[in-house]
Amino acid sequence: MNAKQIITALRAVREQKPLVLNITNYVVMNNSANGLLALGASPIMAHSRGELAELMPLVGALVVNIGTLDSSWIERMELAVALANRYDKAVVLDPVGCGASSLRTDTSRRLAEQAGRLIIRANASEIIALAGASSRGKGVDAQDGSEAALAAGRHLVHHYHADVVISGETDIILGESSEIRLENGHSMMPFVTGMGCTLSALTGAFAAVGETSGVAAAAVLGVAGELAAARSPGPGSLQLNLLDTLYQLDADTLEQCLKITVNRQ
Numbered sequence: 001m002n003a004k005q006i007i008t009a010l011r012a013v014r015e016q017k018p019l020v021l022n023i024t025n026y027v028v029m030n031n032s033a034n035g036l037l038a039l040g041a042s043p044i045m046a047h048s049r050g051e052l053a054e055l056m057p058l059v060g061a062l063v064v065n066i067g068t069l070d071s072s073w074i075e076r077m078e079l080a081v082a083l084a085n086r087y088d089k090a091v092v093l094d095p096v097g098c099g100a101s102s103l104r105t106d107t108s109r110r111l112a113e114q115a116g117r118l119i120i121r122a123n124a125s126e127i128i129a130l131a132g133a134s135s136r137g138k139g140v141d142a143q144d145g146s147e148a149a150l151a152a153g154r155h156l157v158h159h160y161h162a163d164v165v166i167s168g169e170t171d172i173i174l175g176e177s178s179e180i181r182l183e184n185g186h187s188m189m190p191f192v193t194g195m196g197c198t199l200s201a202l203t204g205a206f207a208a209v210g211e212t213s214g215v216a217a218a219a220v221l222g223v224a225g226e227l228a229a230a231r232s233p234g235p236g237s238l239q240l241n242l243l244d245t246l247y248q249l250d251a252d253t254l255e256q257c258l259k260i261t262v263n264r265q
């Protein structure tokens, strides 16, 4: 994955405007839907047993985010993943707070086991916990750096046959034989709730146009976040400016700002 391929993928999202089905948490539904719209994709938030079977054939990808989990959500998530498998749709799993409670850890592992075409997007502490090691996460917030989650991330790639995005100050994106680092983003971004959830939603939009590595979404959100933060005095305006920046982001700016290192292709 290089800058040109990322730009091509962004163009594909804007042209195709893929429909992305999100089962996500109450905190971020609005941010995630707006993030997808600003990118150029088309969000639908749905979790009713009565409509998932009808919707799944129509969507480009499924995003499952366990942020505000309970038993009825778990049942819908399992149904949605089964349907995604039936229709050969990619599933982006955001295991929010994995490690904070056994409900979150066990559910994340079950969903990851179940999904056929899987991309896992999580912060370092969640990645470490999902892989079975003890992490230092505090609720939904990471306390570990991305490099500390590298071995865990590699384990997830092989165990679940997944692409894995470890997000944070450095985003590390792992595939079967690839390792890519992105140094974009801004230290103000973790002060806005659901930046990672937005990243997972955008990952779904890119997967829907065939970019299933997770790299393009992390690149676009990192660059847009960095540019937006530069003109935001605090997290409130950052949240709004991020949407404007995503909407306006052009190929030249993306290429100029991108800080990507491909360690293994």
Ligand SMILES: Nc1ncnc2c1ncn2[C@@H]1O[C@H](COP(=O)(O)OP(=O)(O)OP(=O)(O)O)[C@@H](O)[C@H]1O
Binding pocket: 096, 122, 123, 124, 140, 141, 142, 167, 168, 169, 170, 171, 184, 185, 186, 187, 188, 189, 190, 192, 193, 194, 195, 196, 197, 198, 199, 218, 221, 222, 225
């Ligand atoms: N310290 C940082 N410096 C630069 N960029 C950052 C930093 N922390 C996060 N980011 C940016 O924010 C994005 C979201 O990642 P983060 O790891 O914060 O998600 P998260 O912990 O899952 O968040 P949430 O659970 O609130 O959705 C990253 O891909 C990166 O672009």
Ligand SMILES: Cc1ncsc1CCO
Binding pocket: 025, 027, 028, 067, 068, 096, 140, 193, 194, 197
């Ligand atoms: C704060 C919070 N709690 C559950 S989900 C969520 C949004 C960020 O992941």
Ligand SMILES: [Mg+2]
Binding pocket: 096, 097, 122, 123, 140, 196, 197
């Ligand atoms: Mg998160």
